[in-house]
Amino acid sequence: MNAPTGLDFASISERVQSEVQRAIQRSIKGVEYFSSSGPSLGSTPKDILAVRGTMNLYHYRPIADEIYRVPILIVMATTNRGYILDMVPGQSFIEFLLKRGYDVYMLDWTAPKPEEKSLRMEDYVLDFIPDCIRRVQQDSGEKDVSIIGYCFGGVLSLLYGSIFHDGPMKNLICFTTPIDFREMKLFSNFSDRRYFDVDRLIDTTGNMPPELILQSFEMLRPGSRVASQVQLWDNIWNDEYVKAYRMMDRWGTDTLPLAGEYFRAITKDLMWDNKLYNDTMTVGGREAKLADIKVPILHAVAEHDHIVPYDAAKHLIAKIGSSDKEEVVLKGGHVSVVAGANAIKRLWPKLDSWLGKRST
């Protein structure tokens, strides 16, 4: 019933009415937004198996009547908190895994204290991860363990897997894991060795301050913070939108500092010398070659990842030594590929169907 001019007056009136209602809701909800705290995150019941400095090992309580034989150890990225994988019920990757019958452990990190500035790559790869694997084996009574590494947690898992290639790792799943650091073009430019004096920075600050890490992440999309705030105001009448925004915003800004020596090694070995890609990486004098990893591997990458662009991640499958290997490119960004509505539809079911048959 369009008028000749192409305007439908009845629907315009409805639209105006709805916009007025939204404007009123915005004012009410806007006040609510600032006076209330966000949703409680990371609330899936868990037990703390070990806390050692920056290292935390959790075991999530199984909820299925029957579980797969092989437990999973999730290795979180060292820059962020693990609750991205355990947002709220119905949107929690951990809850999904538990419901599907997996026994789930997580290696999560807390902020390294000033006295932990001397933690090196060796501490993470040759001590923290093997220690957690041992504890998972002991707790579960199983020798085999599947590892899931998210972002830099994936890099640490690859380093662990390539050094302990005869070890207990049964399957490896990497989410958005970079191996060719030259292709992280902006990070590469930010840390250009001609201008970025990592020694001076770390010698001054001790640990790499979280503000600088957050700033460098935000600089990758400098317009997005303002745009997201405008969109938040636009949608502040919509409780679901606000809940999702608060979850992601809280996690996104909850960046952890990095231990000084560890950050120095990341900059020099990976950002400058690209050693993982060039097969020249060593950790504590031990060679870490991707070709030595022979276990089944799944690499999930995001089509629109602005932090780890596809070009930085795409060589992993080619370089890995396994015969059972698969890459899946999924719609979404660096975070939305693993958490949120997209992940529920795409990544999680894919992971379940891949890992289930390799977990018996």
Place this chain on the structure above:
Amino acid sequence: MADKGNDPAVIWQTMIGEMEKGFNSFANQAMTSPEFSKVMNQVGGATAGAQKQLGELMEKYLLAMNLPSRAQMVGMAERIQAIEGQLNEIKALLQQVHHNSLAPESGYGTPRPPRTKRPPSEGEQK
């Protein structure tokens, strides 16, 4: 329904999206230059040093005022979390000792599900 092309709300949202994309793309191009890296690292290095000094100064100030710093509060929160974890462990062990079958939640020491699960056959996959 009104034509989406004429809907001011849709036009506004599209405009914001396009502006964001345009600005990000323009800024990303500018940030790939070596000059940008040079300036950013000069400024960043100086700022990090100044922030460190300011942080230390604030710590001293808070200490003088007999107030905890943010780092101390975060440290305390983490300690409380660890203590809660230990308490949960002790609680579960106590429940196990007393064979408390009415325990509301399972924890350590309580029987765990058998590790016998098999993957669903292809037809059953959802």
